[in-house]
Amino acid sequence: MIKISTLQVGPRLGGGGQGDVFELPDDPEHLVKRYRPEVTVDEAGLVALVDWRAGLPPKDGAIIAKHTAWPQEIVDCEDGTFGIIMKRAPDPFWHTVEGKRLPRDLSWAYLQDSARFAGLTTPPPRAAVQLMIQLATVLDVLHRNGVVYGDLSAANALWTGGTAPNLFVIDCDAAQVQGRPRALDVAQTLQWSCPWPGVEGRERDEFKLALAFLRLYFCYEGPIDLSTQNLLVPDHPPVSRAAADLVTAGLQQLSVRPSAGDWLPVLRHLAKGLRARGL
Template identity: 30%
Template sequence: MDPAAFAVDKSALRALTEIGKGGQGRVWATDSVRINQTWSAVYKEYDASVLAGVDVQLLATMVAFVPALDPASGRWLCEQAAWPAALVQDNGTVRGFLMRRLPADFEMLLPQRDGSCQRKPSGLQFLLNPDEYLAKMAIPIDDRKRLLLLRNLAETLERFHRLGIVVGDLSPNNLMFQLSPAPRCFFIDCDAMRLHGASVLRQAETPDWEVPGNEELGTAASDAYKFGLLAIRLFARDQSARDAWALNAVSPQLGRLAVRSQAVDPDHRPAPAEWIPVLDEAIRGGGARATNGFVHRVTPAAPSHPPPVAPSLRPSPAAVTLAPPPSGGTWLRRLLPALVIGLLLLCIVGVIASIANANDGKPVASGAPAATTVAARSAATTDSPTPEPDATAGIVTYDAVVARPEGARVVRMLAGYFDAVNSGDWDTALRSYDPAGIIDPGDPAQRRSFMRAMSTTEDRDAVLHALRPSGAETLAELTFTSTQQAGYGPRRDPAETCTRWEVTYRLTYSERFGYRILRARDAADSPC
């Protein structure tokens, strides 16, 4: 297998922002690529000392693994893990790989001593602590959610094993969690996993999570051992517990499985699939402390169809996208132009964040309904492009383009958009976007990401400074100020609560829909 067939050049990633550093190398966020036309990407670059031990051929095999799966299985795997998506070359040498950025659902806001909150990846180690600590950190978990989380993890491991994937270094270091709307897990550091018995790097183990004796590392049996150990520690609220008494108190059957999982003989350990019916029974039987008889079963989310691919587009020097076609037995990754810097991506990926996450993943008419916004009321009374007397609409001032015939139409759309964001009228706000651009209002996942990212935002003091044609599009130069809760700020500082923006929007126009936002061409931000 030629690794170059699955590689992108590092120069295509353009500006990189370091977001993490570990024992193997560094992780960088990039706004220049999207994975599956949906998710924000990060680049893991191996240190030179590590690179010599990397099996590049196997890493290329991992990248090619998802495209070789049926679309539903490939989509499922990418929803469970940050699986390698493309190799990254620098001067012809593979230096690392691209993967999906951690989804925003697997981050949390942790209270700080000064009363603020800091956004952090929700590593499972947070849950292996006493209830007092969890309460102080505002992590709302009970035994029911612990069971649901284990159930999701058992099902994920069972399907991994059927696909020929073994986690190997299964520990809280590479496992993220979310508790709402349904408890589930997400794996990172997937290059450390084994695929069909082979490893990109020599198998390693996290201290205090080692398998006993000298047994082979990175097997289905070692996953079974560490899953049982995680179950014990999750219910013991202890980072190093090995006694199953707490789990046994919730369900004696689960306690027996946990004891068996710690057997020295690998053949005596229950596979993750064996846990699933027992976990279901514990959830139904009250050990999960169910409320009002409600039982919530965790099952894999139905895979959504990948977004359509425009077959005629070619990579642009500005940005590239890694994307599969929507159907067929094999996913093909193509490089598509996608200028993804800009306010909305910064917001969505930052929360995702990254999306962005980031992040985020990784996604109609422009006028608002009558009587809902300033722009809508203006549009309802006249179709004339004549500007309003004070050259303002809603929060938008547009003195600089007051003489332009299209000025009033553009500002009505922008004013309607800002007013809708400020009032939480998401349907109206999303109608301001051209589905061919950065946000498709008809995509439920992208709608949810937008609503989550903008949920605490309030915009003010917008000024439309200039309009100029750019081929079939119109460029609108705009400044404005946003306020938001800590954790929802721009990528460079998610904790920022007040931000000044300078954005150049690319707008499309049609007789049916008027002006709509395609995406941002340039965006800059600074603290208030």
């Protein structure tokens, strides 16, 4: 554990409901997140997240290091509160909107009016599939190694543009290692919460993976809630039968949901087909 007094804490970069994030001028590749005094933080849960990352096999560890802002160290803020050190999203995951530098979250990848306002272009089909492959890869590593992410949403994943985009998952301190306490209370994001009762843990991640495909590939902006009936997979952009089946199975109220590992070969095959068609 690192004491906050040993860190050179720079300007506040941003914050949410749980804490504030600050730059580290002498370590620009990392950030410190300080939890607010009113937020309940389970120290043992933070320790579990840090230890989990340290114990991963090298290949899985490299995926987490590249694609996530996983907690790397716990910070003692010396006032009875805690914080964490985490990787900062690299520069390509940021952009400027009306003079303000903002993280490029996934909402700008499927909310087309918002993307145009920000001067961005939603990713074409093959780029959307590349983002989905990276998202499924991250969730596959988590699930195979006993972790549930939880609050998957547009706000908690960043992306880069171009024909070979990259994905970066943030807010990883809300994840939970199986059999260990959760560091922070469970959060859910509007339009990304699972409406079906009893869908918890890994199954909730799997529901949201299917929802992410629906949003990113088809730019679907509507809700998935208790009023949703007979949602049909759109005809355009073209999609393989296997991918359509995974979306349907992942979003249904009662089903054995496809795992992240189930998605990977289907997404890779779909990307190959789109490449051949120039999409």
